[in-house]
Amino acid sequence: MTQNAQSHPSEPVLRTRNITLKFGAIQVLSDISFDIMPNEILAIIGPNGAGKTSVLNCLSGFYRPQQGSILYKNKDLTKLPSHRIAELGVGRTFQQIELFSGLSALDNLLAGRHIRMKMGLLWGAIYFGKTRNEELKHRRAVEEIIDLLEMQPIRHAHAGVLPYGLRKRVELGRALALDPEVLLLDESMAGMNVEEKEDMARYILDVHDLKKIPLVLIEHDMGLVMDISDRVIVLEYGRKIAEGTPDEVKSNKKVIEAYLGS
Amino acid sequence: MYLPCGTFNESYRLDSAIVRTKAHVAWCLAGLVFCLLLLFSGSTYLIHFATLTAITIISALGLQVLTGYAGQFSIAHAAFMAVGAYTSAILTYHGVPLYLSLPAAAVVAGVVGLIFGLPSLRIKGFYLLMATFAAQFIIMYIITHWQGLTKGEFGHPAPTAIQDERAYFILVMVCLVAFTIATKNILRSKAGRAFVAINNNDLAAELMGISLYRYKLLAFFISCLYAGFAGGLYAHFYRMVMPEAFSLHSSMWFLGYLLVGGLGSVPGTYFGVILIMGLNEGLTNGFAVLINIYPEVTRFLAPFRQVVFGLVVILFLIYEPRGLANSWEKLKKYLHLWPYPYWP
Numbered sequence: 001m002t003q004n005a006q007s008h009p010s011e012p013v014l015r016t017r018n019i020t021l022k023f024g025a026i027q028v029l030s031d032i033s034f035d036i037m038p039n040e041i042l043a044i045i046g047p048n049g050a051g052k053t054s055v056l057n058c059l060s061g062f063y064r065p066q067q068g069s070i071l072y073k074n075k076d077l078t079k080l081p082s083h084r085i086a087e088l089g090v091g092r093t094f095q096q097i098e099l100f101s102g103l104s105a106l107d108n109l110l111a112g113r114h115i116r117m118k119m120g121l122l123w124g125a126i127y128f129g130k131t132r133n134e135e136l137k138h139r140r141a142v143e144e145i146i147d148l149l150e151m152q153p154i155r156h157a158h159a160g161v162l163p164y165g166l167r168k169r170v171e172l173g174r175a176l177a178l179d180p181e182v183l184l185l186d187e188s189m190a191g192m193n194v195e196e197k198e199d200m201a202r203y204i205l206d207v208h209d210l211k212k213i214p215l216v217l218i219e220h221d222m223g224l225v226m227d228i229s230d231r232v233i234v235l236e237y238g239r240k241i242a243e244g245t246p247d248e249v250k251s252n253k254k255v256i257e258a259y260l261g262s
Numbered sequence: 263m264y265l266p267c268g269t270f271n272e273s274y275r276l277d278s279a280i281v282r283t284k285a286h287v288a289w290c291l292a293g294l295v296f297c298l299l300l301l302f303s304g305s306t307y308l309i310h311f312a313t314l315t316a317i318t319i320i321s322a323l324g325l326q327v328l329t330g331y332a333g334q335f336s337i338a339h340a341a342f343m344a345v346g347a348y349t350s351a352i353l354t355y356h357g358v359p360l361y362l363s364l365p366a367a368a369v370v371a372g373v374v375g376l377i378f379g380l381p382s383l384r385i386k387g388f389y390l391l392m393a394t395f396a397a398q399f400i401i402m403y404i405i406t407h408w409q410g411l412t413k414g415e416f417g418h419p420a421p422t423a424i425q426d427e428r429a430y431f432i433l434v435m436v437c438l439v440a441f442t443i444a445t446k447n448i449l450r451s452k453a454g455r456a457f458v459a460i461n462n463n464d465l466a467a468e469l470m471g472i473s474l475y476r477y478k479l480l481a482f483f484i485s486c487l488y489a490g491f492a493g494g495l496y497a498h499f500y501r502m503v504m505p506e507a508f509s510l511h512s513s514m515w516f517l518g519y520l521l522v523g524g525l526g527s528v529p530g531t532y533f534g535v536i537l538i539m540g541l542n543e544g545l546t547n548g549f550a551v552l553i554n555i556y557p558e559v560t561r562f563l564a565p566f567r568q569v570v571f572g573l574v575v576i577l578f579l580i581y582e583p584r585g586l587a588n589s590w591e592k593l594k595k596y597l598h599l600w601p602y603p604y605w606p
Contacts, residue, residue: 060469086471098466100459102526111455115471121480124451125444131451132275139274178471 091180101160112177324488333461346490371490379482524585
């Protein structure tokens with residue numbers, strides 16, 4: 001899973017080069033370049049409307065930048081359809097929760113496991129034998145995620161009726177079920193109280209320790225960002241204004257201006 | 263998640279089993295006993311009606327996969343059934359045995375469904391409904407006008423080696439069981455979850471690695487596969503296919519079955535078809551009896567039969583929009599604590 005990361009510890013996992021995204025006359029992202037290094041927690045911060053989510057949407061193929069390239073596993077992600085990007089191992093969660101509300105929490109996770117399953121529709125219709133063995137194998141894998149994220153009591157609950165915090169957790173679980181090699185987390189802790197945020201931060205750190213994969217997270221809570229991230233990128237009006245360790249960014253003049261106004 | 267006393271999930275295999283509780287086993291046995299009773303009752307009328315209902319359920323299960331699971335609407339389901347019916351009829355007419363003609367009918371209808379499913383890649387919801395509306399008319403136009411192949415409006419004979427009604431009933435029931443199990447299995451495997459994922463949130467589904475293109479077309483294919491197979495069974499049941507059996511009216515009723523029964527539920531499909539077809543049959547018989555006693559009044563009331571159906575659907579949409587399947591779930595929850603009163 002993380003072979004790539006371990007064999008070349010200093011090589012970036014994913015390179016974003018000169019991404020420019022426009023919606024008509026609106027310049028959303030201009031000339032954004034950054035690398036995602038193996039096994040790091042990279043935070044993207046910035047004021048509202050800075051283009052943080054747009055960056056993630058470009059990475060997961062939901063937006064198509066007009067210029068620039070995103071290189072991952074020798075492929076340009078800007079030219080691949082979203083589901084192919086997921087197949088390459090880019091998992092993500094969403095700012096507005098985008099769960100499959102008609103499925104149970106367990107089935108959401110299993111649906112996240114889609115790309116790791118092989119048995120097609122006809123084998124699925126027959127089910128007994130091969131397909132069942134495959135299903136059980138993946139069930140075991142999904143149960144490990146359920147254990148990790150402490151979702152045992154809500155396993156069979158419909159995702160649509162769960163409270164906000166739990167839905168966020170199911171969404172993280174679904175992204176993990178993909179066995180991602182890069183995980184993009186879009187405001188996993190938005191709208192949570194302190195306790196829930198601490199729980200979520202703990203889950204994120206657990207995932208990071210266990211999976212040894214790079215995490216890209218968008219977050220507004222500065223204290224939290226400075227605590228858990230290895231590197232921070234600051235966006236403002238679609239431009240990258242700073243990049244570095246939390247301490248470097250904290251003392252960067254431009255960042256202070258962007259957040260406090262000049 | 264309710265499990266009755268004494269039923270424990272001791273393994274993941276048990277947790278995902280279809281027949282899990284004693285009640286499930288009892289229902290299966292009840293179904294078997296019901297079929298045997300029908301067979302030994304010797305009533306041609308009842309067997310006839312049960313066969314027709316079972317064929318309709320097979321077809322409705324197909325629409326359930328498309329509309330209930332994958333959320334793609336189709337108002338051409340009867341037309342896809344017609345494709346299967348004509349395929350099987352023409353094949354058997356030229357000497358192909360039934361066990362080959364039925365699968366062939368299913369596959370041909372599936373392929374036709376794939377073609378008419380292509381618009382689903384661009385449009386959804388109401389717009390897709392209108393696009394499949396066109397499919398209904400195009401298919402039926404071709405069937406009525408390609409007289410060299412289909413013999414047009416006068417119908418095409420569909421000969422079958424199975425002459426005995428009871429034998430045919432058994433064949434249809436075996437097919438019904440197979441298709442029911444397949445529909446249940448689809449939902450607990452990869453493709454079914456992908457279908458529901460597309461239905462619930464196509465955007466997230468795509469970003470989770472589910473190819474919308476592939477799975478939407480697959481849903482159309484499998485749905486029309488069911489329809490084609492049911493169409494074949496239908497053709498050989500009457501030993502004749504007529505184009506008017508597959509009108510827009512019956513296509514709409516397939517959606518009606520799902521709405522009344524409950525979208526996305528296999529038992530719901532059964533409930534919906536049995537309720538509507540039973541009601542139809544009951545009213546027809548009722549009027550047949552009444553017309554001898556009160557000829558004038560009955561003749562006046564006869565057109566209101568359609569009104570009753572309209573009313574049933576409207577009442578369901580208002581009071582039980584999630585269909586009989588939901589009522590059934592509520593009843594089970596209620597009985598769970600019976601006799602202690604608790605209404606969730």
